[in-house]
Amino acid sequence: xxxxxxxxxxxxxxxxxxxxxxxxxxxxxxxxxxxxxxxxxxxxxxxxxxxxxxxxxxxxxxxxxxxxxxxxxxxxxxxxxxxxxxxxxxxxxxxxxxxxxxxxxxxxxxxxxxxxxxxxxxxxxxxxxxxxxxxxxxxxxxxxxxxxxxxxxxxxxxxxxxxxxxxxxxxxxxxxxxxxxxxxxxxxxxxxxxxxxxxxxxxxxxxxxxxxxxxxxxxxxxxxxxxxxxxxxxxxxxxxxxxxxxxxxxxxxxxxxxxxxxxxxxxxxxxxxxxxxxxxxxxxxxxxxxxxxxxxxxxxxxxxxxxxxxxxxxxxxxxxxxxxxxxxxxxxxxxxxxxxxxxxxxxxxxxxxxxxxxxxxxxxxxxxxxxxxxxxxxxxxxxxxxxxxxxxxxxxxxxxxxxxxxxxxxxxxxxxxx
Amino acid sequence: xxxxxxxxxxxxxxxxxxxxxxxxxxxxxxxxxxxxxxxxxxxxxxxxxxxxxxxxxxxxxxxxxxxxxxxxxxxxxxxxxxxxxxxxxxxxxxxxxxxxxxxxxxxxxxxxxxxxxxxxxxxxxxxxxxxxxxxxxxxxxxxxxxxxxxxxxxxxxxxxxxxxxxxxxxxxxxxxxxxxxxxxxxxxxxxxxxxxxxxxxxxxxxxxxxxxxxxxxxxxxxxxxxxxxxxxxxxxxxxxxxxxxxxxxxxxxxxxxxxxxxxxxxxxxxxxxxxxxxxxxxxxxxxxxxxxxxxxxxxxxxxxxxxxxxxxxxxxxxxxxxxxxxxxxxxxxxxxxxxxxxxxxxxxxxxxxxxxxxxxxxxxxxxxxxxxxxxxxxxxxxxxxxxxxxxxxxxxxxxxxxxxxxxxxxxxxxxxxx
Numbered sequence: 001x002x003x004x005x006x007x008x009x010x011x012x013x014x015x016x017x018x019x020x021x022x023x024x025x026x027x028x029x030x031x032x033x034x035x036x037x038x039x040x041x042x043x044x045x046x047x048x049x050x051x052x053x054x055x056x057x058x059x060x061x062x063x064x065x066x067x068x069x070x071x072x073x074x075x076x077x078x079x080x081x082x083x084x085x086x087x088x089x090x091x092x093x094x095x096x097x098x099x100x101x102x103x104x105x106x107x108x109x110x111x112x113x114x115x116x117x118x119x120x121x122x123x124x125x126x127x128x129x130x131x132x133x134x135x136x137x138x139x140x141x142x143x144x145x146x147x148x149x150x151x152x153x154x155x156x157x158x159x160x161x162x163x164x165x166x167x168x169x170x171x172x173x174x175x176x177x178x179x180x181x182x183x184x185x186x187x188x189x190x191x192x193x194x195x196x197x198x199x200x201x202x203x204x205x206x207x208x209x210x211x212x213x214x215x216x217x218x219x220x221x222x223x224x225x226x227x228x229x230x231x232x233x234x235x236x237x238x239x240x241x242x243x244x245x246x247x248x249x250x251x252x253x254x255x256x257x258x259x260x261x262x263x264x265x266x267x268x269x270x271x272x273x274x275x276x277x278x279x280x281x282x283x284x285x286x287x288x289x290x291x292x293x294x295x296x297x298x299x300x301x302x303x304x305x306x307x308x309x310x311x312x313x314x315x316x317x318x319x320x321x322x323x324x325x326x327x328x329x330x331x332x333x334x335x336x337x338x339x340x341x342x343x344x345x346x347x348x349x350x351x352x353x354x355x356x357x358x359x360x361x362x363x364x365x366x367x368x369x370x371x372x373x374x375x376x377x378x379x380x381x382x383x384x385x386x387x388x389x390x391x392x393x394x395x396x397x398x399x400x401x402x403x404x405x406x407x408x409x410x411x412x413x414x415x416x417x418x
Numbered sequence: 419x420x421x422x423x424x425x426x427x428x429x430x431x432x433x434x435x436x437x438x439x440x441x442x443x444x445x446x447x448x449x450x451x452x453x454x455x456x457x458x459x460x461x462x463x464x465x466x467x468x469x470x471x472x473x474x475x476x477x478x479x480x481x482x483x484x485x486x487x488x489x490x491x492x493x494x495x496x497x498x499x500x501x502x503x504x505x506x507x508x509x510x511x512x513x514x515x516x517x518x519x520x521x522x523x524x525x526x527x528x529x530x531x532x533x534x535x536x537x538x539x540x541x542x543x544x545x546x547x548x549x550x551x552x553x554x555x556x557x558x559x560x561x562x563x564x565x566x567x568x569x570x571x572x573x574x575x576x577x578x579x580x581x582x583x584x585x586x587x588x589x590x591x592x593x594x595x596x597x598x599x600x601x602x603x604x605x606x607x608x609x610x611x612x613x614x615x616x617x618x619x620x621x622x623x624x625x626x627x628x629x630x631x632x633x634x635x636x637x638x639x640x641x642x643x644x645x646x647x648x649x650x651x652x653x654x655x656x657x658x659x660x661x662x663x664x665x666x667x668x669x670x671x672x673x674x675x676x677x678x679x680x681x682x683x684x685x686x687x688x689x690x691x692x693x694x695x696x697x698x699x700x701x702x703x704x705x706x707x708x709x710x711x712x713x714x715x716x717x718x719x720x721x722x723x724x725x726x727x728x729x730x731x732x733x734x735x736x737x738x739x740x741x742x743x744x745x746x747x748x749x750x751x752x753x754x755x756x757x758x759x760x761x762x763x764x765x766x767x768x769x770x771x772x773x774x775x776x777x778x779x780x781x782x783x784x785x786x787x788x789x790x791x792x793x794x795x796x797x798x799x800x801x802x803x804x805x806x807x808x809x810x811x812x813x814x815x816x817x818x819x820x821x822x823x824x825x826x827x828x829x830x831x832x833x834x835x836x
Contacts, residue, residue: 020754024777105799109788116780118810201810222640222811243833250835336438358828359442362534370527370831379836380827381523392536392619392824393640394812406810409798410776413788415661417668418797 007183008192012147012199015120018177019145023117025173027094033172034090034137038083040168041133041161045079051160052129059153071127072154082133089137092383095402096143110412115405117143119201122182122193123386124149124215126207129157135206136165136179138386142404145178147200149193151207152185194219202394206387209314224395226387229259229342230314231372234331234357235279236348237270243369244347245279250371251345253286257316259388260343260375264311264321266331269295272324276300288318295324311338328353332360339363342390343375364390364397425601426610430565430617433538436595437563441535443591445512451592452508452555456501458586459551459579463497469578470547477571489545490572500551507555510801513820514561528830533823535561537619540600540611541804542567542633544625547575553624554583554597556804560822563596565618567611569625570603612637620812624805627732642813644805647677647760648732649790652749652775653697654766655688661787662765663697668789669763671704675734677806678761678793682729682739684749687713690742694718706736713742729756746771750778757781760808761793782808782815 001009022030041048052074059069101113121144123135132148139146150158162181169176182193194203197220205215209228216223233251235244251262267275272295280290280300290296291310292303303322310321311334325331328346335344345367346357354368365375375398377385382400389395395403419427440448459466470492477487519531539562541553550566557564568576580599587594600611612621615638623633627646634641651669653662669680685693690713698708698718708714709728710721721740728739729752743749746764753762763785764775772786783793793816795803800818807813813821 020778020780023780103799105797109792109797111798113815119780217638220635222809224811240833246833246835254836354830360438362438362441362537363826365827365829368828368830370829370834371836373836374527374829374831374834375827379523379527380529381521391640393642396824397531397827406814408781409783409793409815410786411783411788411792412772412786413792415658415664416788416792417664418672418789418791 002188004184004186004188005192005195008189009196009199011180011183012120012193012196014177015145015147015180016199018175019117019119021175022140022145022178023096023143025143029173030094030141030143031090033169033174034086034140036168036172037133037137037165038086038090040164041079041083041086044164045076048079048157048160048164049074049076052157054156055154064153068127072129072157074129074157078130082130085130085134086137089141089384092141092401094141095405098402100407107416108413109416112410113407114410115402116408118404118406120145120147120199121404122147122149122196122200122203122221124190124193124203124205124207124211126151126211127154129154129161131206132158132161133165135386136162138384138401138404140174140178142401144404145180147180147182147193149182149190155185191218194221197221204387224387224389224399225391226389227259228314228340228390229261229388230263230312230338230340231260231343232264232266232335232339233262233345233347233372234266234328234335235268235271235275236328236346236350236353237268238350238353239271239275239347240349241271241275241278244275245282247345247347247369247371248279249282249286251373252283252288252320253318254371254373256318260372261316262320262345262372263313263315264323264338266323266325266334268328268331269324269326273299276322283320286318288320290320290322292322293324296322314340328356329360332357335361335363340390342388343367343372345370345372364388420606422602422604422606423610423613426607427614427617429598429601430538430611430614432595433563433565433598434617436593437535437537439593440558440563440596441561443561447591448512448559448561449508451587451590452504452558454586454590455551455555455583456504456508458582459497459501459504462582463494466497466575466578466582467492467494470575472574473572482571486545490547490575492547492575496548500548503548503552504555507559507802510559510819512559513823516820518825525834526831527834530828531825532828533820534826536822536824538563538565538617539822540565540567540614540618540621540639542608542611542621542623542625542629544569544629545572547572547579549624550576550579551583553804554580556802556819556822558592558596560819562822563598565598565600565611567600567608573603609636612639615639622805642805642807642817643809644807645677646732646758646808647679647806648681648730648756648758649678649760650682650684650753650757650762651680651790652684652746652753652762652764653686653689653693654746654764654768654771655686656768656771657689657693657765658767659689659693659696662693663700665763665765665787665789666697667700667704669791670701670706670738671736672789672791674736678790679734680738680763680790681731681733682741682756684741684743684752686746686749687742687744691717694740701738704736706738708738708740710740711742714740732758746774747778750775753779753781758808760806761785761790763788763790782806
């Protein structure tokens, strides 16, 4: 093992010990710790903002784009928001201990399946330093030790936040090592984390497609893939065109940089002539560029011709790929081929079409007559979200606190033998 | 890609297409297919037994141990049992479509989280050819395409069984490719399966520790670890010694070769002098060798001294490691250090001790006053079991049909936008 690996493994070992202490704590004990963390963030906001200034200056000196600098910047008001978010997490129900399934077996054994923490949760994330406090709080509330690995661009900010959170835990029942930052900010420390199988129970990458793909490829620790969203809106032959227009415009333009924004519009041939010019006008008015196939471009003269790449691109920008299909099944086949299986929506007044689309489309979320923008832990009423899983194992779709747990069977007898 | 990789990927691609056709099928359609499979197994039992004879002869010629040859051997009666097991699976409720969670959101959106199939399930297994039909039936019932990779020693038997099952699907709604055998029986074909990320949704290894570890290490497809069981029985100071004796003897000797057999006995110092000679006499009578620490050997003169290795060994034989501990917490610490987190039992009449043990021990199943042998899908009332997961993600403990599914959110609105 390299020095970095040894260092990261030693830290992970401490996370593991903290996780064992944290797991049996009551909700009250965990909530007190969360409130202590929130208070400390507010009291020591000046320190955090000052540490952040170092990162911001370096980013500016490095000529980083302004949007990136904005995401990185913390203000006293922003730190108060971060503290408030921690308090909101304290308000949520504790998933640990929930009885998922239970029965009395024929032989009198009492069987219960309980939610328990996962253990050590590694989070690898980019940019925004607010994720540091947010991820730590979500882990703590669900009884997990958080082992955090932010981007090197936010290393000074993240170190300051973690130092404040750990100090706040001193007088609580939660061990300080329940919140740790992976030491170092180089690639090798991230890699050591990805290889800490047996010490880290799960890795959740939060960030862009390339970060997520790197973690999936290089990690021997189990990974929950999140966030890549090549989302589709399919406007059926039986769609109400007012609703279809509203939903398409909202899904594409409400916020273009997020994973649940629409990236491709599929339109049934029967209504293409009426619908496409209409939706195109609304989209173009909002600065959207349409990338259309050869049946779209004659109807929308400003559309640029779509290439094969457009169908699989997550633009995260004011662009949308547009294709005319001859049937619902053709739309489904297109989605199966190109989608990242995050979110797809159908707009239709036909019950049969909705039913077929819902049963045939294999994505984390399938929406009927609603914008793709609703796939979100907050919108779903989960209160908080650690990410949106696009994989099928363990968790799929928006992940709230229950998705940050495993289960354990507890079986009680009275001397039972087989 | 090598030729083998191309071949295996082409087969996996067909599994993928079959999975898409299989996913929306009704329970009736799937059950009809299962009954057709069961009938075909019975009708063509002679062919299967004759193919099996080839494998058996080769195993004998290779000088394989008799126990291995026994596990490999099929008789007409055994094939009927296999068919019966398929019919039992048909009787179980269909997990697909179950609403796991649902609510009406404040804005009127209707949210439902439904169980859906995982997609393509790869099973890598050893020895027994009955697993072929069993795994195929469990996959089919849960709406998944089965991509099977048995051991090379059973290749002729497995090929015959799969050929019978596929032929039986001809006149059903289930596509034939829902059941496929990975081509080839060499190491390279198993490896190609483990690398078919994106084509295969999950790999479940069924077999010994070394098979499972190989799959975990080499696979880029997500794996569910199963079966390794270094299970502990802890006899507390407050134990009823009659029950403690019965439970220890049952956990160790009821069936020594299974993953839920006990491998280590931890005894509280307060009762060691009374309990150890008593339980040792019962165990020794049944041919068990005790491997004791330095506080055990003076009390059980026939015990051999335990080495560090004994604490982490899954004997699967008539051996048990025995240690005296000074407290429940010392027992918990021992378990945390050496256990594979499969199953641990406590024997105690103290409510406080039971509560502490259950909350502190982090294993898939924790039993109070019951034998470790109860950790089993059948005993838990699941009707069938694809394996016992010893990992924390996705499924933990005995895996029934619901554990072979993922979920999907279906959100229905009426033109909803954000």
